[in-house]
Amino acid sequence: MKCSHCQNTFPKDSLQVCNDEGVELYFCCNGCKSVYFLLKENHAQSFYDKLQGSTLSPKEEKTSFSNSYYQSSSFREKYITTTQEGHSQITLLIHNIHCSACIWLNETMINKLEGVLEAHINYTNHKATITYDESKITLPDIIKLIESLGYGVSVGEQMGAKSQEEKRDFFIKLVVAIFCSMNIMWLAIAQYSGYFQGISSEYSLLLNIASFILCTPVLFFSGSIFYKSAFMGLKRGFVGMDLLVFSGSFITYCYSIYASLSGGESYFESVSMILTFVLIGKFLELKSKNSAGEILEALSSQIPQSLRVLREGQIYEVAPQEVRVGERIEVLVGERIVIDGELESKNALLDEVALSGESNPIAKIQGELLTSGSINLMQNITYKATKTFEDSSLNSLIKLITNASSQKPAIQEIANKISARFSQFVLVCALGTFCYYFFTHHPFNEALRIAISVIIIACPCALALATPISSIVGLSRAYQEGILFKQSKFLETLAKVDYLCFDKTGTLTCGTPQVIKELKFSSYNPALLEGLMQKNIHPIAKGILSYLSLPSTLQVTEVKIHSHQGLEAQYEREVILGGSVEFLRERGVEIPHLEGEGSVFAWSVAGELQSVFFLQDSLKPYAKEVIDSLKQKGLEMCILSGDSESEVRRIANELGIDEFYSKHSPTQKAKVIEGLRKRGKKIAMIGDGINDVLALSQSEIGISMADRNDLAIASSDIVLLHSDLHSLSQTFSIAQSTLKNIKQNILFSLLYNTTTIPLASLGYIAPIFAALSMSLSSLVVVLNAMRLKRVKL
Template sequence: MNKQRCDHCHLEYDASVLLRDTTFETPKFFCCKGCQGVYHLLKDEGLDTFYAKMGDETTLEPPKINLDDTSRFDLEGFISKYVKTNKEGLNEIALIIEGIHCSACVWLNEKVLSKQEGIVEVSINYTNHKAKIVWDGAVIKLSQIIETIRSIGYNAYPYDPKSGEERATAQRREYYSKLLVGIFATMNVMWIAIAQYAGYFTGMERNVKSILNFAEFILATPTLFYTGSVYFKGAYYGLKNRYITMDFLVATGATLTYVFSLYAMFTRSAEVYFDSVTMIVTFVFAGKYLEVLTKKKAVDTLDAFGSAMPSEVTLIKGDEKILSSVDSVEIGEIIEVRAGDKVAIDGVILEGEGSFDLSRLNGESIPVLSQKGDKILSGSICLDSVIRYQATNTFSSSMLSKLVTLLEDAMNKKPKIEKLANQISGYFSRTILLLAFSTLIFWFYQSGSFETGLIVAISVIVIACPCALSLATPVATLVGLGLAAKRGILFKEAGFIESMAKCDTLVLDKTGTITKGKPEVVETAYVQNFDRSLLYALVSSSTHPISQGIVSFLKESAEPLHVKHLEQVKTVEAKGVKALFEGHTLVGGNAKMMHEEGVELRIPPTLESLSHYFFAIDGVLVAIFGLRDSLKEGARESIEALKKLGLEIVMLSGDHLSVTQTIANEVGIETYAAALLPHEKAAYIEVLRQKGKKVVMAGDGINDTLALSQSEIAISMGSGADVAVDVSDVVLTNDSVKSLYEAFVIARKSLRVVKENLLFSLLYNVITIPLAMSGHVIPLFAALSMSLSSLVVVGNSMRIKNVLKRS
């Protein structure tokens, strides 16, 4: 029968069943209407260069027609679960696209989707087929996007982060079964090899030897093609993308040995090396399995966070208690948690008090007592009471959801040093192939035996596999990320570990970073009588710690407070608040604010060493408050430990000089600057960087965001302002200065271990490759030594787990 290819999917069919399309200059042939429709679509959109990119050898699945109804993608429940709304009000979703098997597929999907009206952004990751799509819901529906993807022969479904655990477990099971086959074959082939080596010295009948060779062949075949299938797959996709990987080297070494052994077995003209095939694949695969296990542990760390999130909460509506999905809870709704319940959504306690376990968030096992008015965070566990609280965030924007997202993103992004190691691996692999070929030629010429040349060349290929080089960075990075996450330290990208380790200067904000950020009124000076309710209304409009300290003081005072409605309330950044009330101008804030408003100040001696808050009515000072903020627990000891790491410590504060100096002396910081506005803090950091300093900045408030954005690494306290958390590179969920120290220790140890791994990998290859080329290493020992090198790298990386115990 005459076979002919479909012009779209390139699959072969009997020419008589193909649809002939004469609308083109040259007639085109299609296997179905779907392929014909896609071809016309690409032609009309000017995307027919897709076929040139795809090449002649690649085939596609014909478009699927009878798929499930796409209308479900527009249902409210589906959208609330999988679709996010970004800051611009656009919709965003992560999809897994089925059917992608080459870079041309990625190109096609991105081009076709980008041309659809209403789609703003499309980016597809070739390695995991994950697509990020941003679109305007008012112009195009999600169901239309899915239909577009299906119309060109692919399928899409929403990405579920929880499926990462399922995929990791499935991969571990698959690798485990393959490893068992390899171990079984290796153990048996070793006994046969012993018998053969014994017969080599004592004599063995030719028929017996042939039977043993065939037995080794039976054991080597499933090991190579089942256990070693992962290497053939990796080699295929590597070659397809013009990249020589370590999988290619393993597959080449094992296949050449296998083919030569087949030749030797059937011709009986040389020794067989089926035992080497089995051991090469099994030993190298054992290292691969270890890598999978390590990644599984990293996923387990992520899963430990995810498992802390319940799927339902108890809502209080009037006198009713309603069980509701966490995704449907809105800001302002009342939630009840009982002893043993996990908090799913951030909020503020309205009724009751109780102890909460925050170990999921900050790694600290000591429970924290929370009372009415206190914040509680998702991920914490109520231990001993019934609490009712008001939701201040939705489920997706609550603390634990944010942390899980951060950890996921960090594990998907590579540090610079890993990218460099991967580039070296690529050049390294090509070099090894060249050396192996040169070795084959040399030994064939030297000994006159192709067998000798081939076996030495195979030893070179196997012993030099860049497994250790490839594992050097990712394993250490994953272990470092996992340890940091358990200690409440979230790196937004793995690359920030490397960047932080290289920094030499730490800049700290005072309030909320070194101190608790909850100043208390300890001294007052009333210049004139005034209505305390006016001051209460003014300070209640601000979230600044000083203002909140005044709020707490006024609430605890004996004088009753009344509701006052202020007009034209204006917050002046880092200075204070001003407003109007029945024609009177109210101003509250620091000394700078008062000077700008023309208010004359006289500070009593008893208030000079305290933080000040001034209150003026119609340009006349009526009250001065002196506040003191206490140091965070262990702040002095942690800063001393940071100094011992060789860091230069600088403290910046918006507070006046006297208070800043007092705090600096208490914690042992010699370099500090006071009375700085947000832009002045940023300028200070810029000056440090111009001097060649590599700066880490730690802060917690909105006024710190400019300074945070100027530093190499920005660290925010988890309880800080959302905008500070957004611009930061590292988030400390437990707010302690000790976490800062631990972050530096983990980062530096991780980078040191990466460098040790890379140095070991390079030294290993410098020593072993010449040995293999000189014919002193047989393939069996080459595979064993290469696997041991991978185990050394992984074992060295695991030392990171103990770094905090030693420190």
């Protein structure tokens, strides 16, 4: 619901309702309400016409809502979804997060709550997906915990505005820090010049006072993101990078005040530059994170705020979430289809490159399905919604990508455990270093300077960054190539796979078998076979229909599908059977010995064999090259198929695959995979049909083609948006490159800390260079991860 003045969108329950001459008005705050009536009193309401859909910044911000609102039915209906297990799930934006340690802290504390089943925070946009049991915990309890940690929460329409505001506040802090640091360095140059050339104590004190004035806003304004987070973390017993940064700079600041008053050497410029370097590092990290998450942002931006829906002969603009199945939607030229549906206009020309990767426009005729994400190219069209917005292809894709970046690879859990204890270790090292130098008769300021260098140079953030930034870039690169990982942990799992199980039809082959030979045993009516095949969606049925090529004029009844064997129907009380030779023989049909290559389909009427068809499917383009490239990666493989032995053997020989299994049911396929796992193999199953669902779920990784069966896609872990087999080879390349990149980052982080901390302890690194070094270490990790964008596949 929009505020009547500022036009910003807010939950209806959070707005003030005001009745003005019979018209209901809604205001987000008293400021907007006052301005609205002030304009009315002065006859200046034409102001709203001139806005032309623009929004204003509200005078007063709605930062949070009451517990009763979070538990209201309207909030639940709009923002809380129910999982298949019956649990509640919500997506919240957690703001004031500025490093991966913040993400780790929030995830750890939320997951510890009784009743919270799972909580994941997306590294790039800081959106938390929380699944919880409402019988054990309420949403206000979860939000209360997050706020007690020092972080804020936004939901729904608030999230975009809050995210932008948070970025704006960070940039202001960064600008203040840079401005003050640039000026304080001029003062430092004057002080160092005076130190060597001689300067009176009065002028030295004056320069120290000026440095103090410039340093203070950097520490307490620009550096507030560190000390607030450090304080809230300490309240929960958590020691992180924020505490290291703030304690090092604050101790230096306090000592500099003492030194200025006692005539010693101050380090105000070091305090300012330490915080500025760290903030610049955070800025570069933020830019990289935005770049890594640009795929999700690009997809999300494709969803308009409203659609044109035809209701009772009139056009209404409603939110996509409010469109019901069966409603008619109008789409103008150049607009994007947001909800899947059935075309009502005579024809349409669509650009489907966003989802399928097909670069050429796709022509549709009346009655054909339109996929959300497509762009209308030719003329205004009308179509009927066949799904809700929640279930539409585009929204499902966005949710999958969001989910993918929220899930953590196993290797990240190891890095998180190390970094969680690392900060405590650093503080102990710093204290030990200070005590050693102080009690071995070194000057107090020297002992303090070395201890501060130890605190500042340590960088647990680089270690915590190592995995998530590489995973995000890897996921983005994969999507650009038409590959969708449902969770980022599957990147690591796939990289460790050493055995591939291929389904044949539709995976290695085109999935369109053609009749190459027919053996007739009786004179039959082709229309009867046509009527039988119309009841089956199997590729073999489609191949026979293509071979017969005539309209069906006969309708069979009482159709029964016998899974992976054949089908049974009736026509004028006569039983019709169609399927494999074994299926017909089991039903008492006499079939002679047959010789021929390819898949075999036989059919009978009233127990009498009519004819037998031999069909062959052709290999997908470049299938042999892709198989060879996978072998070069050290992968073993086999074919798991329900087709005849002769057909599976033919395909295996053409591809050079030694191991194959034919005439296998879904259960038998799953048993083969179980046997391979007992042999110590890590298996990826690549399939595309309903008969592959069990095998896909049994393997370590299930891979399916997006243009095939929806159930297979739902059961898989990786979806290839293009049917081109090159995507499969690229999938393994991306997974292996990403895991290698993660290991490089972790190794660098460990080497950096184990090298620089001893150097700082020996007094070789000044605090200001320690801050620069710490920021550069995080930047190196980020830049190394960004190399995945350019890796050759």
